[in-house]
Amino acid sequence: MDLQNKLAILADAAKYDASCASSGSARRTAQAGGIGSTAGMGICHSWTPDGRCVSLLKILLTNFCLYDCKYCVNRVSSNIPRARFSVAEVVQLTLDFYRRNCIEGLFLSSGIIRSPDYTMEQLVGVARSLRLEHGFHGYIHLKTIPDADPALLAQAGLYADRLSINIELPTVQGLAQLAPEKSSASIHHGMGQLHQHIRSAQAERQSAARSAIVSRPQARRTRPARPPVFAPGGHSTQMIVGADAADDGDIILTSARLYSGYGLRRVYYSAFSPIPDASAELPLIAPPLVREHRLYQADWLVRFYGFEAGELVPAGAPGQRMLSLEHDxxxxxxxxxxxxxxxxxxxxxxxxxxxxxxxxxxxxxxxxxxxxxxxxxxxxxxxxxxxxxxxxxxxxxxxxxxxxxxxxxxxxxxxxxxxxxxxxxxxxx
Known part of the structure; x- marks a missing residue:
């Protein structure tokens, strides 16, 4: 398959992933011989159907997947055209699009091929090649694999500006029903590891900065190496809205626990989209996009307006606690x-x-x-x-x-x- 057809398939397959914002990172400006920067806004924007602005090359490494998640169009049982990029092809596409002033960076996710470790090695290989071999200083967001070796997650943070692990669904019961091959425990464990890596890297850099101030008179003679940056844009997650029986109260409370427990930069909400040959356990129609919009508004109130999550949970029995669609x-x-x-x-x-x-x-x-x-x-x-x-x-x-x-x-x-x-x-x- 030629590169143009691969790009058409794998860019379209990535449209269901909402967690692609490039905010929150401040990587150093490109030095001589490098290209790219995370500063400023992207030059060419594309808009998702619900209004999100995307200035990244947003693709999957492959839409092959070993898993059979019922809500996913790329599941192993899905009858869709399949494609796969090599590491070199993703690197070249990113550089070409950047040089044409079409993008500000790369958002890279993937289906699971061979094993979680193999897939994660390929994703890290793309970021490593862009940073070390091509001097790329633009934005990189990697979607990590929660079951992958912790050492691979640690490597990913050295090259990516932001990492994310999708929690997929708001409740453990929903995940067990619609994605039985995925483990809620392993997803939370992966988030905990990323949180610890980010905190450790920040503490090391703060300690190094304080030491540099104390030893400033000797700075000309010895300049100690700065500790490496680990995912300066933090980490995020995404959950699907409307695929299972979880109500808005479940979603709001789950998000609040993720923010407080793992220091997430963002929780993204993605309204479920009906897929071909769908399971009978999935709804026949998509939830209204305004429901997704209301959840983002509630999320904003918790993060920036001093509201407690419990204050925003609508009254009602579990399963019926839905935010108003008429009023914010x-x-x-x-x-x-x-x-x-x-x-x-x-x-x-x-x-x-x-x-x-x-x-x-x-x-x-x-x-x-x-x-x-x-x-x-x-x-x-x-x-x-x-x-x-x-x-x-x-x-x-x-x-x-x-x-x-x-x-x-x-x-x-x-x-x-x-x-x-x-x-x-x-x-x-």
Whole structure:
């Protein structure tokens, strides 16, 4: 099979993997004789159907796989065209696309061939060749194999900016049902190893930096080697939404445990997509993409807005705890806790202001800065170009009070916002 056909098959096979963001890494700028950099934005972007921007060459090493995960289009029992890149072909494609200003880096995953160790050796071989043989300083994200030898995981972090191990499904029961050849214990063990490697490398570099400051007078005579960087962009994971019986409460609580237990940089959510010749255990239709969007919003509230995961879990019996599709999670929380409002813009703490629907982190910081000098009025909100119609029922200030609008049963209906249409997928070809 020629390279063009391989690329068409293996780029298409990689579209189901959402965890390809290039944020969080700051690899040093290319030196003489090298190419690439992780700084700045990509030049050529392609958009996934649900709006994610991708500026990486995103491919599989191969879509052959020994496993028979029921939700995966590349499973061993799937009747699809198969292809496989060699290590040299992936390296050459990455360099060619970069030189054409099409990409900012590489996202590389793979089906399992021969064994987890063999597959991981091939992935590490690509990253090693790009870094050491070609001086490539652009972004590299490797999808690691949890059952692979720990030594291979340790090597991967020396060459990749970010690593990821997919948890696949939110619950142990879901994984056992739909991917019986995969072990939840081995996935969590692999995450723990990556977390420990990242922490150890950070501690070594901090210790070396402190030692360099103390011994600065002797720096001209002896310059000790800096400890190697290990996955400076951290590690991430992805879970499929809507393939099993897990509800949004399961997903939110699982993500919170992963963030706190393994120091993950990101948890990605991927709405299940029906596949050819699917198992009878899978749903016949995909969940609405807005459900995936709501989960990202809830994830953001936990990470940056001070919400506890338990606060965002909807009420209901297990299996029925679903986020509202009409309202974003912050607005849904505010409507369910109207007794906490209105919030006074002139006296409330930052933590309370961040819970006001329509106020983001930058807007809250501007309001806090402004109120150091004067009492805030309604006009100050309008100057921030924030959605005042959403904010005003939940706040009060010097010349504004919402009165009894919070008691209006029609308030939730008035605050419904239509979901913006998603951009179409753009082809790399």
């Amino acid at each position: 999670p912050k607005l849904a929380w505010a409507l369910a806790h109207r007794e906490r409002f209105p919030v006074n813009l002139n006296t409330a703490a930052r933590e309370l202001l961040l819970r006001v629907p329509g106020l983001g982190v930058p807007s809250v910081d501007k309001l806090l800065a402004a109120r150091r000098w004067r009492q805030l009025r309604r006009a100050d909100l309008e100057r921030l170009r924030v959605p005042c119609a959403r904010i005003l029922p939940f706040v009060e200030c010097l010349d504004w009070h919402p009165g009894r609008s919070l008691d209006d049963p029609r308030l939730a209906r008035r605050l419904v916002q239509p979901v913006a249409p998603q951009p179409q997928q753009a082809s790399l070809f």
